[in-house]
Amino acid sequence: MQQELRELYQQVILDHNKSPRNFRKIENPTVALEGYNPLCGDNITIYLELDDNKIIRDISFQGSGCAISKASASLMTSMLKGKSVDEAKFLFDKFHHLVTAKIDEEVDLDQLGKLAVFSGVREFPARVKCASLAWHTMINALEGKGEKVTTE
Numbered sequence: 001m002q003q004e005l006r007e008l009y010q011q012v013i014l015d016h017n018k019s020p021r022n023f024r025k026i027e028n029p030t031v032a033l034e035g036y037n038p039l040c041g042d043n044i045t046i047y048l049e050l051d052d053n054k055i056i057r058d059i060s061f062q063g064s065g066c067a068i069s070k071a072s073a074s075l076m077t078s079m080l081k082g083k084s085v086d087e088a089k090f091l092f093d094k095f096h097h098l099v100t101a102k103i104d105e106e107v108d109l110d111q112l113g114k115l116a117v118f119s120g121v122r123e124f125p126a127r128v129k130c131a132s133l134a135w136h137t138m139i140n141a142l143e144g145k146g147e148k149v150t151t152e
């Protein structure tokens, strides 16, 4: 990856870590679920409010963790507000591919928007779980699996 691009991505991640978006609790959420990444100690709860048409009316998170896990939850919640459950699942697949693709594989960044800032993560296998914790927790919450998510 180009150095300038890498620095830009780094800045976006640090900004979202410092001022995370949607960092609050939703009272009376449709579903809330806690996710834990024991490798790093990231602990995040995702709150979702869905309307009758399966649109994500509101999404937020709380918890503590490293810069990558927090920035990822912040960007994810910003991106998913107003999206349908199907769109959220589609983006989960796109994001999952982005952070787990082989290093020399070209990943299609279309539709990923700002999530592209995590394209460097796949070079750091230990960080993949940090970046995907919020996403796995969100998907499990949407699919109604009530158990706490752990990345192990």
Ligand code: ZN
Residues within 6 Å of the ligand: 037, 040, 041, 042, 065, 066, 067, 068, 069, 129, 130
């Ligand atoms: Zn972490």
